Amino acid sequence: MSTASISEDIRGKFPLHSAVWENDYGKLEQQIGLQQDDIEAVDPRGRTPLHLAVSLGHLELVRVLLRHGASVTKENAKTWTVLQEAVSTGDPEMVQLVLQRRDYLKASTALGGVPELLLKIKEVFLHSVLLIRMFVTLDVFT
Numbered sequence: 226m227s228t229a230s231i232s233e234d235i236r237g238k239f240p241l242h243s244a245v246w247e248n249d250y251g252k253l254e255q256q257i258g259l260q261q262d263d264i265e266a267v268d269p270r271g272r273t274p275l276h277l278a279v280s281l282g283h284l285e286l287v288r289v290l291l292r293h294g295a296s297v298t299k300e301n302a303k304t305w306t307v308l309q310e311a312v313s314t315g316d317p318e319m320v321q322l323v324l325q326r327r328d329y330l331k332a333s334t335a336l337g338g339v340p341e342l343l344l345k346i347k348e349v350f351l352h353s354v355l356l357i358r359m360f361v362t363l364d365v366f367t
Contacts, residue, residue: 239266241274245290248283257293264295271302279310284319297327 236243241264244253253274257264265273275295278286291297297307305313311323333341 235268239268241266242268242272242277245274245278245281245283245286248281248286250285250289253286253289257289264290264293265299267302273299273301273307275299275307276301276305276310279307279314279319279323282314282316282319284316284322287319287322291322291326297323297330 240256241253244256264275267273268277272280273295275287275290275297276299278290300306301310308320308323308327311319314320
């Protein structure tokens with residue numbers, strides 16, 4: 226199926242799926258940026274944009290969707306998870322990418338958001354270091 230055979234109706238209703246089908250990284254980033262398109266929208270075949278990207282083997286688009294929070298645990302109409310789709314592609318890098326995201330989500334859920342807390346602590350620490358550096362610099366010159 227070429228991009229010419231995707232109807233305008235489908236493009237309008239499922240812009241993220243359309244960008245994935247066309248393997249258009251820029252268009253996908255743009256559509257996600259509009260914040261009006263649901264990243265978990267399901268097409269007439271029961272696939273999310275992530276399911277479609279994985280099944281088509283579009284690794285870079287999978288990275289984009291995961292970076293924007295697409296769910297790896299959602300099932301398609303045939304009750305396949307994104308991981309099962311990844312395994313079916315035979316692409317070890319795709320499987321590893323999906324597994325890493327799934328395991329990260331499991332860990333952060335089990336730890337009650339500890340990874341996010343650690344990032345916040347790091348941010349506060351860095352700001353404190355900058356503040357101390359500023360005061361030390363002022364003290365040296367006064």
